[in-house]
Amino acid sequence: MMERNQKIYVAGHRGMVGSAIVRRLQAEGYPNIVTRTHRQLDLTDQRAVRAFFEEERPEQVYLAAARVGGILANNSYPAEFIHQNLMIEANVIDAAWRTGVQRLLFLGSSCIYPKLARQPMRESELLTGPLEPTNEPYAVAKIAGIKLCESYNRQYGTDFRSVMPTNLYGPGDNFDLQNSHVIPALLRKFHQAKIDQAPFVEVWGSGKPRREFLHVDDMADACVFVMGLSREAYQSHTQPMCSHINVGTGEDIAIAELAELMGEVVGYRGEIRYDTSKPDGTPRKLLDVSRLAAMGWRARIDLKEGLQQTYQWFLAHQQELRT
Numbered sequence: 001m002m003e004r005n006q007k008i009y010v011a012g013h014r015g016m017v018g019s020a021i022v023r024r025l026q027a028e029g030y031p032n033i034v035t036r037t038h039r040q041l042d043l044t045d046q047r048a049v050r051a052f053f054e055e056e057r058p059e060q061v062y063l064a065a066a067r068v069g070g071i072l073a074n075n076s077y078p079a080e081f082i083h084q085n086l087m088i089e090a091n092v093i094d095a096a097w098r099t100g101v102q103r104l105l106f107l108g109s110s111c112i113y114p115k116l117a118r119q120p121m122r123e124s125e126l127l128t129g130p131l132e133p134t135n136e137p138y139a140v141a142k143i144a145g146i147k148l149c150e151s152y153n154r155q156y157g158t159d160f161r162s163v164m165p166t167n168l169y170g171p172g173d174n175f176d177l178q179n180s181h182v183i184p185a186l187l188r189k190f191h192q193a194k195i196d197q198a199p200f201v202e203v204w205g206s207g208k209p210r211r212e213f214l215h216v217d218d219m220a221d222a223c224v225f226v227m228g229l230s231r232e233a234y235q236s237h238t239q240p241m242c243s244h245i246n247v248g249t250g251e252d253i254a255i256a257e258l259a260e261l262m263g264e265v266v267g268y269r270g271e272i273r274y275d276t277s278k279p280d281g282t283p284r285k286l287l288d289v290s291r292l293a294a295m296g297w298r299a300r301i302d303l304k305e306g307l308q309q310t311y312q313w314f315l316a317h318q319q320e321l322r323t
Helices: 016-027 046-056 071-076 078-098 133-156 182-196 216-228 231-236 255-266 290-295 303-316 318-322
Strands: 008-011 060-063 103-107 160-165 167-169 200-204 213-215 244-247 271-275
Touching: 008 016, 016 216, 046 078, 060 078, 060 216, 071 078, 071 133, 078 103, 078 133, 078 160, 103 133, 103 216, 133 160, 160 216, 167 182, 167 216, 167 303, 182 200, 182 255, 182 303, 200 255, 213 216, 213 303, 216 244, 216 290, 244 290, 255 271, 255 303, 303 318
Parallel strands: 008 060, 060 103, 103 160, 160 244, 167 213, 200 271
Antiparallel strands: none
């Protein structure tokens, strides 16, 4: 287990995942948590990042900062997605090594796997085929983050780890219809349709693709769990060139089923229509989570329960979401 008084830097603490990690660490009794807003520290600025690490000297780092978005955002801003994510992870991981950080956790994404990877996707599926074109730049950046951690471990003996979550949702999510992922986008659409008494809600794609969803509080719990493992325990379940760990529920759902469930949670009783002119993305994305299960961790929050919690959070924060 990590020492309770160690200085822990959470990069991206205002994001959905970073804020959940901070909440989890605080609940576990870690008092020495360091954070910086983007205005205070631009993680794409190498000089600023090195100066921050030299000054603060954190002992643990959770690298949850990233440029993220859904299909539309990834299609619209591919240059920003690859450039900003590469810069963030390269700067933070290198500065962590230079200042002697004891342990670092890099957060990636399940989009690192090939579009037609065998299901459920094992960690060994990485780099075995072409990526999904709609988010290839983001995926390449996340793969580079894994390889940065592995390369520093191999050359310098660092203890840098990587976790690859499935699709995340929960409090603090991005509910902007132009840039959000599927759950917050659907939640906002169904909520607005309920308020407007609209006769139907339009959903992108055919509704046939299957997706796995993990509540962000479960993700934060998994992150703290993985960071708390001894180096020996972590290495006993990984390999030097395949050191990342999938984090998910091990269960998926069709988008059409998800839309029906969302309508139930929100209380919308109108029609659901599917716009098949819009892209479906990867046909199926289900993670094999047996590696993490063998380490002793499993997700606990049921999808319907998680959606209900997320909707209550959305209702409580509508005013600030509009600003």
